[in-house]
Amino acid sequence: MERFDRFERHLLKNYILGSTAAVLGVGGVFLFTTLRFSIKEIFVLCGILFLSGLIMFSLEYTFFRMHTSVFRTYFSKKHPPLQIAEKAYFHAHHFPIRTVKRILGPHLFGLSIPASCLAAVSIYFGYLSLPYYYIYLAALGAILVAGMHAIIEFFLTTKAVQPILKHIQENTLKDHGVILSLSSSKHISIQRKIQWSTLFIGTFPLLLFALANQVRLYQISAPVNDSYWTWALFVLLIGISFAIYGAFLLFKDIQQPMVELQEGMYEVTTGNSNAKVDDLYSDEFSKLIKGFNHMARAIQSRELENKQLLESFFATMAATLDARDPYTAGHSLRVADYAMKIGQMAGLPFQQLIQLKKSALLHDIGKIGIPDMVLLKEERLTDEEFELIKKHPAIGADILAQVQPYDAMKPLLPGVRYHHERYDGKGYPEQLAGEDIPVFGRIIAVADAYDAMTSDRPYRKGMTHEKALAILEGGKGTQWDPYFAQLFIDEMKLKSIS
Secondary structure: OHHHHHHHHHHHHHHHHHHHHHHHHHHHHHHHHHOOOOHHHHHHHHHHHHHHHHHHHHHHHHHHHHHHHHHHHHHOOOOOOHHHHHHHHHHHHOHHHHHHHHHHHHHHHHHHHHHHHHHHHHHHOOOOOOOOHHHHHHHHHHHHHHHHHHHHHHHHHHHHHHHHHHHHHHHHHHHHOOOOOOOHHHOOOHHHHHHHHHHHHHHHHHHHHHHHHHHHHHHOOOOOOHHHHHHHHHHHHHHHHHHHHHHHHHHHHHHHHHHHHHHHHHHHHOOOOOOOOOOOOOOOHHHHHHHHHHHHHHHHHHHHHHHHHHHHHHHHHHHHHHHHOHHHOOHHHHHHHHHHHHHHHOOOOHHHHHHHHHHHHOOOHHHHHOOHHHHOOOOOOOHHHHHHHOOHHHHHHHHHHOOOOHHHHHHHHHHHHHOOOOOOOOOOOOOOOHHHOOHHHHHHHHHHHHHHHHOOEOOEOOOOHHHHHHHHHHOEOOOEOHHHHHHHHHHHHHHHHO
């Protein structure tokens, strides 16, 4: 209920400020700067304004309570049923239109009619020395001010109701799994909003001045002088100020969804496929936002499919490679697992860890280009055969560089190409040394060496866990990066203890 209480207070504040400005500000200035009254007549007019204003406020508050009862019912329940949520949602979309009706009705029946009747009675009994013709002009002025006030309240209410719409949408999706949406037949047309707004914005200053001028000229017989022009400028400024504010609200009403759509498009173009624009609008922009969100979901779905295809590609290639040599089956998966452990202990970001895993899975993919007679040879390799084996990192990197999209493969290439480089510069294929060796290459080198040492081969039995770690310890700073090697040693020792 706290959210609803804030919403209700916001609406009441907007209404009180708007009504005060319209009735007492524009109406009062129109009345007391245009006509000349005695002290007694001023008191009579203030009383008429007070009584009719009280009737107007009472009527509007009654209708306000009726119009907000739907929201009050919704927010009184912790988990509102779907039927109540839908009713509140559609009611919220049409609440600005109800605001216009709520203002125009009480202005006519609560202000204009009572004020006209009271003024007529006061003239009849001699409390006001005005012609009855002025009552007609004043009623027209009240209707004009009410229309302008209603337009302004429409835009203020449209803005105020958006947090309520968002809350109802999110809670209904969470509680019932239903995405609430406004059907196209129930949209409030932008064309209608612009037509009515520009009608009042464009004509309000002129009509207000015309009415005031009619009264002013009716009561003076002297020639138009400087005081008249001062008064005329003052009345025009009031009318123009009201119109400018209305135009500003119209501009903001159209600008807001455009800005949100632009921001959503920017998110999509920068790679954020989760971009979404909240559908909080009751006009044609709602259709545009639905279209944008549909497009964003389609892009997200396509990216997920592409990601699954790439993951499948990596797993398939690793399995294909391992199937080629039954003695190294599972080697790529184990190396990927060890590499991930090192990367996690080194504090690599999540995205880098994912790339490291993929690179480790494919680190030996270049062995596809090595003849079976060399790759599957059970005896010790000759120098020439070993030179062939040493080509597999470069072959693997060249193979992956041909896979599209290249941007998806590019981060994986260093791990594949440089996992046989040595920290002292005596490795292959490029004899890089120290931190000139890319991070993925240094990490995979440790993981690959440990698994190679602990796995069985046709010509030897796999080493014990302890002996392999001892060799890694001895090779820190010469064959392997001392930092990554130590991280792995510490982790494996801790694991063996536990």
